[in-house]
Amino acid sequence: MDKEYIVKLLEGVKNGDVDISDAVEKISYEPYSDIDYAKIDNNRKLVQNVGEVIYGESKTHEQIIGIVSKMKQSDNSEILITRLDKDKAEEVSKHFEMRYDKNSRMGIVCGEKVVPSGNDVHILCAGTSDLPVAEEAALTLEFLGHNAVRIYDVGVAGLHRLLSHVDEISKAKVIIVIAGMEGALASVVGGLTSAPVIAVPTSIGYGANFGGLSALLSMLNSCASGVGVVNIDNGFGAAMLANRILGRKA
Amino acid sequence: MDKEYIVKLLEGVKNGDVDISDAVEKISYEPYSDIDYAKIDNNRKLVQNVGEVIYGESKTHEQIIGIVSKMKQSDNSEILITRLDKDKAEEVSKHFEMRYDKNSRMGIVCGEKVVPSGNDVHILCAGTSDLPVAEEAALTLEFLGHNAVRIYDVGVAGLHRLLSHVDEISKAKVIIVIAGMEGALASVVGGLTSAPVIAVPTSIGYGANFGGLSALLSMLNSCASGVGVVNIDNGFGAAMLANRILGRKA
Amino acid sequence: MDKEYIVKLLEGVKNGDVDISDAVEKISYEPYSDIDYAKIDNNRKLVQNVGEVIYGESKTHEQIIGIVSKMKQSDNSEILITRLDKDKAEEVSKHFEMRYDKNSRMGIVCGEKVVPSGNDVHILCAGTSDLPVAEEAALTLEFLGHNAVRIYDVGVAGLHRLLSHVDEISKAKVIIVIAGMEGALASVVGGLTSAPVIAVPTSIGYGANFGGLSALLSMLNSCASGVGVVNIDNGFGAAMLANRILGRKA
């Protein structure tokens, strides 16, 4: 809690401007709404500088609809729902106007859009198969007001495809690298740029890929220093980290 | 390769200003020195915006001394040597003036310092035992010209220790969080700030810590979105990522 | 076997009050019913101080029905069936009156209820997605006669949600903490209370969560001393441990 804020409050109490019960309320205020199965942050946008997001994967559609309803009461912003499978998306669409992207399994409940930041984030992915994760990152970035620059299918086994983008890469502000299999793309890109590189291992592959473990370990051990890794298939998290990096400049 | 640069080169060739053999040389130029067991980048500083660094762990002291000598021929900047154990440090010190930090096992061969960036990076670590890694990050940041703000021993089991720094945390530009055991500090800090959080798992702990695996998985699965993870005990890499993030602002 | 009991028995044999064949029977008595595919403890309630429980997951509905029937012959208590999926629940319901909770997949075959213990157990869970496990714990506690105090969706990434319950937490007798992803909640809660903390890792999450491994390792490595961990998703086991702790006070 901010000392200044407490000082002001206490001065208010001292000179009678603020009621004791009000001050108590304020000091121990719970800044969220409680709807039994979920607590909804009313000031997360303020604290973490992002719009509202619901992680859809292990929630029922009833729970999602309940949370959206509650959010809509206090705020008319767009709401992003991640990992929303098709069946749940259909249920949610019956209650709210929503844009849905089948590929990345993301839904955006319509509302006021965030003001554009004017910032580009470059998203490189190694193969066509990594697209769902790449699009999760791209759509999240767009939801957050940034511009997603897509450079897809540039895996290192065909180095010329990547090298033809060297110019763009060397000038990027933030780069998200998405790769499955051996995840080598992160190291190669890391060596071609001085921008922060956010690496997303994907579970694409088979056999000794072990659900993305090969790409994950690869990226953590990158010989290019200055690569930050997020969870396997976590395009959303990569976009959120890019946003934190860019948010600092606003 | 930059198209503009090639266009200029070709115009020079066309109007006779540039010799064909020179142009060939330039286009296929090898921008490094080769000393048999190592290739030394002569323009890495340019490309990646960092000073010279030698990863000392699995090099012999003869190799390290050879590499430093070669570097000193083209440039008098400070040189950072990481993971340099005490015995090798003594050997290197016989040939070059060097500051050595026993705790983080880092040596800095004296030379011209980098111009200060004026940027703060906050380093939070969970326990006294994480200090060697934290200092590896701090000294690397200082080598790179940034200001390392050390907030140590603020593990989540004594939450009040962390909360007394909430003000600083919420205003930081970039935060490095270093923790072993369960690595929970990254998630808690991630929720208290909108700055980018770089998480470093350490191998501190025993038993089911499995050499840092517990903290690593913990940080990759952080419920706070926007946390980028580097390798276990990799304080150096965290500092390099912080530098990439800040470098963008210069 | 209890020496006193044997002494008495032998004295009975000596003075003719007890028949030799009866004594043999008693000494080597099999205190369970055998129904071919299962042995039903007739005195487990006595020994371990809990009602009857059937682990439903890998039993067929025919087996479950057979076991319940046998139990009902000797005792009319309520019977708890865990991990009972919907299809099996329907089959069982055809034979016995049963309350069924879809979320936690638990059924309770009606019968005499346990006498309430008057004890509270606090259940904290990190996210809405952890609810099925949390409810498994809560319903088991209620089945055992305790009072389950539910504090849900208080994950550490939004620390204020947790901190608004500090009072309750610091006064609790026993606390069950349920969390997936990085499982940090156990450590934070462990530092806020002197009550025993029972930690339940959940398989909620994806990628490097590895089916709950991240939360499991996290909790085992908790920097808060005095946290006991049960198996992944094992809400039932957590409740049973809480019962053992409270049972001692009765």
Add this chain to the structure above:
Amino acid sequence: MDKEYIVKLLEGVKNGDVDISDAVEKISYEPYSDIDYAKIDNNRKLVQNVGEVIYGESKTHEQIIGIVSKMKQSDNSEILITRLDKDKAEEVSKHFEMRYDKNSRMGIVCGEKVVPSGNDVHILCAGTSDLPVAEEAALTLEFLGHNAVRIYDVGVAGLHRLLSHVDEISKAKVIIVIAGMEGALASVVGGLTSAPVIAVPTSIGYGANFGGLSALLSMLNSCASGVGVVNIDNGFGAAMLANRILGRKA
């Protein structure tokens, strides 16, 4: 923070009894001493109901001596230092009177003892090789004022050794079970008692023991419900959990 406490403080402010700067101080009070590389909790004893403990493993002897000195300034209680190897113990002994147990690598800096609790905790271990961990638990319990009842070398391969203690086991308040190899002792004991069982896997064994993993997984999967597991070789943690359980009764 406690509402009542805040109300009182604010009433003091209102009627002038409490200075605003004092109130600010109190509300945002940092309840620890900061000695650069460590923050020492001045009121942990109060909050968590235990004496002072220092985790010695990855601290230098200089750091340990510094922390003990600081602690001694505010309080003359005994101080427990865990995982203190012989060399460090000798250094610490030069500055403070200390009892040292080589087997469990624990030191106790002399001071006022805790008042005995009158409670027994039973410690069962499977083999002679588990003794160091068992003694870590036993000495910690004694440091905390409890009575450690040692029942050693009762592994399940010689069941009669265990069964001859059935009486004691069935009457215990809290049981700590320590076993390496296959860790089966926890399950067997769990079935013989209704007391809470705290299981400590040890790294005793070889080959597919994988540093204690076999016993750890075994105990987490115990078929006896109500077993809480702590980290591998963590005798200290087991004692702390026992203390939390017993502390509730005080």
Add this chain to the structure above:
Amino acid sequence: MDKEYIVKLLEGVKNGDVDISDAVEKISYEPYSDIDYAKIDNNRKLVQNVGEVIYGESKTHEQIIGIVSKMKQSDNSEILITRLDKDKAEEVSKHFEMRYDKNSRMGIVCGEKVVPSGNDVHILCAGTSDLPVAEEAALTLEFLGHNAVRIYDVGVAGLHRLLSHVDEISKAKVIIVIAGMEGALASVVGGLTSAPVIAVPTSIGYGANFGGLSALLSMLNSCASGVGVVNIDNGFGAAMLANRILGRKA
């Protein structure tokens, strides 16, 4: 190849009784039938002393039917098909008379039965859930002519259930112990008998069971010396090892 056999053959060649081409044929004889996708051992029964067995899991029903047909041409013995799911069983039944056990997924194509060996093998399993594996072992033993003595649901958490069978256990010739979860039964039984113990870990359990890994490691680390472990869920393999042990006595 047996020297004696070669000597005889060569003597035959020398004295003209055996044709050179015949001898070549015999020496390099391929003792199996080749049906394109499978090679069927015509003398495995001879060499390894068991009837014909087909591992059904990853074969198509067409392949299984083809193999059975080929076998039937040279021999009318019963044929055991393991891991045969219901759909394939139906297909096979259209071509051959077959007894099918749904629980263990085993089919026996009718034919001449093996002569009974008169030997008992005791099969102990820990819980009702382990039945499919236990029955795989039992039916295989019966197919091989032995007598399977089933002692089911005697897990160590209810030790009295096991102890009531101590007599039988201590007199058994060969014991197969089948258990999931923590697999402790193998160690306990190993201590109660001097017979060879064959341990079968099962994948029964959840969470940190990791598909049978917990029981597998447990059994490999058994503190009772002289326990031989087979693969997870491999009831068939356990029966085959029992047969090898008994076969020696015939």
Add this chain to the structure above:
Amino acid sequence: MDKEYIVKLLEGVKNGDVDISDAVEKISYEPYSDIDYAKIDNNRKLVQNVGEVIYGESKTHEQIIGIVSKMKQSDNSEILITRLDKDKAEEVSKHFEMRYDKNSRMGIVCGEKVVPSGNDVHILCAGTSDLPVAEEAALTLEFLGHNAVRIYDVGVAGLHRLLSHVDEISKAKVIIVIAGMEGALASVVGGLTSAPVIAVPTSIGYGANFGGLSALLSMLNSCASGVGVVNIDNGFGAAMLANRILGRKA
């Protein structure tokens, strides 16, 4: 980039034969077609000496059809599609003439065939269950113009089946060994030949096979030196490596 090529280009520029913009184009030429979700190498055949291949597993049928269409524009060669499940195969067949092998899930879009190489590659597999992987290798080899010699079901448990092929094995040019379970075939074959052995672990097996891990580790640790391992179930990759080995001889 080839220096000679650049010299020629620059000479052209100097004497006006080549336009500057053309030269720029050529130097930074992107040798692939971009169809939004995929970049198609127009000269991979040239560089890597193989026909066109599409990895079908994680592409939608729409994407596959799009890629094939684009390829067909520049070249009428056969196109191999791997890991193409039946449903996608049906969709693709609506647009192009295609041969499909259900067993190995491979489709070959008709076109000009590769000129036969006249080379044999021997494929040995351990069991009938390994056939899908073996056929993936065989069909890929045939697609590449080689002759696949199939020696199937020669697992080491029936050594005579393998030994009857010793002649062929000892004379082979390249051998692909495919085995699941314990993967021992690679070591045995490696000892019987001086040809390069390419080992393919398969995921055939259960329990402690862990999805092919047992065979993978086995093959990597082969006591026969000179065995190269590819990914689990990667028959395609094995064929590609065989092709590289043979390609050198063309």
Add this chain to the structure above:
Amino acid sequence: MDKEYIVKLLEGVKNGDVDISDAVEKISYEPYSDIDYAKIDNNRKLVQNVGEVIYGESKTHEQIIGIVSKMKQSDNSEILITRLDKDKAEEVSKHFEMRYDKNSRMGIVCGEKVVPSGNDVHILCAGTSDLPVAEEAALTLEFLGHNAVRIYDVGVAGLHRLLSHVDEISKAKVIIVIAGMEGALASVVGGLTSAPVIAVPTSIGYGANFGGLSALLSMLNSCASGVGVVNIDNGFGAAMLANRILGRKA
């Protein structure tokens, strides 16, 4: 407990031949000596049919000497001490006459020898490096009165070395197969004999051997049915299992 024994005891009590206190003593008799840090079985030899064995690895030499002394009080048999390193062996030798084998780290305290069983056990090992484990098995067998037939360095990469022993192998009663690296020897031998095969994986190897894991998984997944596996490097356990198998015939 044996019913017959109890019946007799009770009859004794009834007719006054047996004192009640004696009967109590006998029924609840603790058949071991307790020397504080160890409980020594006085009748294990009886129950499990083996001589006395001490697992030396994690015991201090003081503990070992104490245990041997206690054993010697009741029995003058030879005592086997396993995993006894050289330093401890020297200490023990000061107190007792002992034969020590440096290679297998086993000591045998002199005493009465076991009566020879007349049984052969064949020990096959794959390489010279596996000798320490092979000798642990061989010496244990000899200690137990059996005859160890050593067939060493017959790894599958040189199949002819193994095949020259086919005769012996096919006639063996029990076979112990010891192999590191890929452990293929167990499968090959399993196919050449109908005797029970006990497989011992060793930690010989490097890299992806992972401390014996490769051989362990290999042996568990053996395609030859009827192979029982013991822990990594556990030559002692293999000999004990062989003894159980042979013991049955005595």
Add this chain to the structure above:
Amino acid sequence: MDKEYIVKLLEGVKNGDVDISDAVEKISYEPYSDIDYAKIDNNRKLVQNVGEVIYGESKTHEQIIGIVSKMKQSDNSEILITRLDKDKAEEVSKHFEMRYDKNSRMGIVCGEKVVPSGNDVHILCAGTSDLPVAEEAALTLEFLGHNAVRIYDVGVAGLHRLLSHVDEISKAKVIIVIAGMEGALASVVGGLTSAPVIAVPTSIGYGANFGGLSALLSMLNSCASGVGVVNIDNGFGAAMLANRILGRKA
């Protein structure tokens, strides 16, 4: 066994040219010398086309000296001893003239050299730290008569260092790629050449490198098809596979 050879032998027997006992001898001939702890192949050179090699790691120097002595009796070729640490090397040098390379821990006992093959094998390694493994490969190749072309320190983070060798790489016959950390070099090189690529993961790195696992998984999952992987740090094995590939061309 070769049919032709048997035919000839039998014809000899028939017409009396060959003695029966000689023929028996020949058919069942053991083509190795047995020196108790090792069996030495007298015709391995013939069968596998390589000189004599001794794997030194887990042999005592006495064993190594014994094996060399035996080999020298039948053949005066050079003998390669791998993984020979300095102390053993000194002992061996007392008995035989030997060249020793400290870096790769290899010794070559002097003798007749192999005839040069005239073939180049390119060895690329990622960093200076990979040198010991690279030299193990290079010296083995030279021992086998090939020419090792060393291209060291060309890791992908500084792509220009690698690209300056593109010409050489694209023309190589066989390429060995050696890399630790994320092992990305194999994929990049695989895409630049049509030669067979042998990938050697090294254990260089720390933290989530897990002893070479990261590079191993990376290389197995290479997006460049046609890469064969050998064990971690197995430079020797890579050279042996290269030899097999080249040997075929001789």
